[in-house]
Amino acid sequence: MNENDITVNLAPGSKIDSVDFENLTFGNVFTDHMLICDYKNGVWEKPVIKPYEPFLIDPSAKVFHYGQAIFEGMKAYKDENDDVWLFRPDQNYERFNKSATRLAMPEVPENVFMGGLKKLVEIEKAWVKKGKGNSLYIRPFMIATGPGVLAAPALFYRFMIILSPAKSYYSGEVKVLIAEHFSRAANGGIGAAKAAGNYSAQFYPTKLANEQGYQQIIWTDDATHTKLEEAGTMNVFFRINDTLYTAPTSERILDGVTRKSLIDVAKREGINVEVRPVLVSELVEATENGTLQEVFGAGTAAVVNPIVGFSYKEKYYELPKQENSVALFLKEKLNNIQYKLAEDTFGWTVKI
Template sequence: MQTISDTIKVEKVKTSKIDKVDFNNLAFGKVLADHMMVCDYKNGAWETPKIVPYQPITLDPSAKIFHYGQSVFEGMKAYKDADNKVWLFRPLENQKRINISCKRLAIPEIPEDYFMEGLKALLKVDHKWIPTAEGSSLYIRPFVFASGNGFHASPADEYKFIIACAPSGSYFAGKVKVLIEEKYSRSANGGVGFAKAGGNYAGQFYPTQLAVEKGYNQVIWTDDNTHEYIEEAGAMNIFIRINDTLLTSPTSDRILDGITRKSLIEIAKDENIKVEVRPITVKEVIEASKNGSLKEMFGAGTAAVISPISTFGHKDQDYDLPELENSYASILKKRITDIQYNKAEDKFGWRYQVSI
């Protein structure tokens, strides 16, 4: 019986640009690999994925992505271990989540085998692009957008699903200084905050620019109604350690169900770290900072894995976090990256090998 993987056509580049890349000095997401996977939705169905050379896309000016913003994406990584075996981390969670995002934006959902077999076919062609330097990986960006034409305010009739890859080093260097947002909101109840929609991130840029002008690196997002509850850290989920308890906000209409987030929760429990998933108030974080019980704050996401926070600001006052040995952030980051790079046992069954 023929499967989708048997029908994927591969068109390779005539000349690879890989020899021009300095794999020891990779910025995040700047250098793109040789190929991309492309899959079109036309006449009510997804067509067979294909692997083609990485190249520009031609779209009609009336393509609905430009006018009504139907666009969602995912973030994943491929890793190489010491034996040059290739691994993914919980890829079916990304496949499920892109469809949750698609559904919310009225984009046709992508069949699991189209997503997975298309991705594996791409990695087989571009596996040499997976870097091996410490902390580096091949960042994978699956995305879907409305390619159908027309100015009518309605869902498109055609869509394009693409997976592109970028060999990348670490996302952030060092600890970050963040500002707790008091005016702007990332998302609202009943909105699309839980989806990885492009517009969510576009709306973050301006408030983040304002924070950068004040000397901060990122914004801590608060709830849209009262701005009294901590929700996310920039484009990441947030964890806060008060005494020896690790806190994180529950997912909702407003908060992305981060794959790194839920993995860290499981790892923390396995490390016998007390974890509470509950609403966190700005007030309790400030009080904990003042009385010395606030030990750590860090963002968590695919790109950065864990990004420790050194300082947070609120109402024109900065609060510094202590420097800790054996921080929860360092313990959890080592555990999760050791699983991702096949350096340690994966008791959770998260690692996914790609045969090259």
């Protein structure tokens, strides 16, 4: 898609000078512009970049009644030469359309998603601040705008991209509760899709965990609650002795871009990685015999989120303090690729 294929209506001024970039709350501040592209009568209309603002929507829009809503999360980074880079956007694009298919929504053409994304980030380059930890969080999403309360897929949809400047994400010491009753997803369901409803369904059990002093839940399989699957809204890794274990992706587990990137970086660095189901009983046994070294979540917002302990069947297990954390080592290696501080031997970065 070239510039002429996108209608650009620039804001008369920028609010960037009123933003305190040193004290950002994740996902609360948005840039001056957004991208909108509507799907009507079986075709995608011309994308429009316009000032960030609210928009009108019919009260009977199917997103409100039947939850047709999907999204992605990705980031742009600025290097020391003031060049801006995306990280593996092709993976987010592919997953976005897999989510669309699963929710009976139209796939977004590559020229709309990638072309619109690159043009929008180019316009908002000033919002991407230099320095490790700084980034521009990118939120592509699609909702069903078609009216009517008949339980059927909508005929009209809106694809949008909004941008939010972000600082290094740190959530403090994270203690987790291993799920024994609630499930994040089930076989045959939409767990592998990045559907909005997956996240709202997590809020209540996470609220109960918060009330007990835990920040997140490690989700287990819906059938037996014996297999460890995800941590909060992130994929999860376990380091037992010197091997990293993580569950294979499935209908229940999101194919995380950070997850697959960390696996490849670990293998490149000579770290043994096994992708296989990990049992709760294995985790408890490894903690009791001293072989469990680390547990950490992996996702776009934090990249790596170390976990200091977990609770299972009302017993709390503290993890050992690490002198040489593999989690933080891998985070550093991945960040160095994203910020162009190290050679991208994988070809993951895309220049704006």
